[in-house]
Amino acid sequence: METPLIDLQYPIGKPPVLPEQPLTATERAGYIEQLAALPAQLTAAARQAGGVRLEQPYRPGSWSGRQVIHHVADVHLNFYLRFRLALTEDNPTIRAFDINAWAELPDNDAVPVTVSLALLEALHSRWVTLLWHLTDEQWQRTFYHPLYDRTYSLDQALVQYSWHGRHHLGHIGLLAA
Ligand code: NI
Structure with a gap:
């Protein structure tokens, strides 16, 4: 029996x-x-999927595995900056961006996934080190997201952003299966 589309779109379930x-x-x-575990897990899944599968969509009409990996790097760079902004400014308004337009930029076709995986490894090393050093008070600092008209604490962002990594790891896992 074919897996329902919803499971392919949300292999680990909807956002928490x-x-x-x-x-x-x-x-x-x-x-x-x-x-902390995401870059190594993503690298292992990408390796298991292999270059041919990474050029294919993980579900009909979806991004390819390569596009997913570049997307994770794009988004997590922004997530990292949001944490730094919230820690150093009073409820800053963060910058929303067009993920689909970013995925169409020309480097996405020109750069191998290994570059974004290395970027994620370095980025998460820096980001996770920051997170381990935050105080209880700092976890309650906030930023404002204009697209959702909502203020997020860093605790809430942590829950959301860790889901984002596992969500896309699930997509690469579908290609590696
Ligand atoms: Ni995403």
Whole structure:
């Protein structure tokens, strides 16, 4: 039996409901560890899928595996900057961007996935190190997202952003299966 489309689009499930209360230290550590593990997991899944499969969509009409990996690098660069902005400015308004237009920029075809995987490895090393050093007070700092007209605490961003990495890892996993 064919897997329903919804499972291909959301292989690990829909985005989580964000917590209204501060996370516990244990909960935070779990999400940080997920972010820490992502680059190696993504690299392993990409290697398992192989270059031919990475050029294919993971579901009908979707981005290719290569586009997904470049997208994760694009988005996580922004996530990292949002954390740094929120930690150094008072509820800054962050910059939304057009993920589909970014995915069409010419470097996406010209750069192999290994470059974005190396970028993610370095970026997550820096980002995760920052996260391990934050105080309880810093986790309650916020930024404002104009597209969703919503203020997010860093705790909430952590939950959302760790999901984002695992979500796309699931897509590469579909190509590696
Ligand atoms: Ni995404």
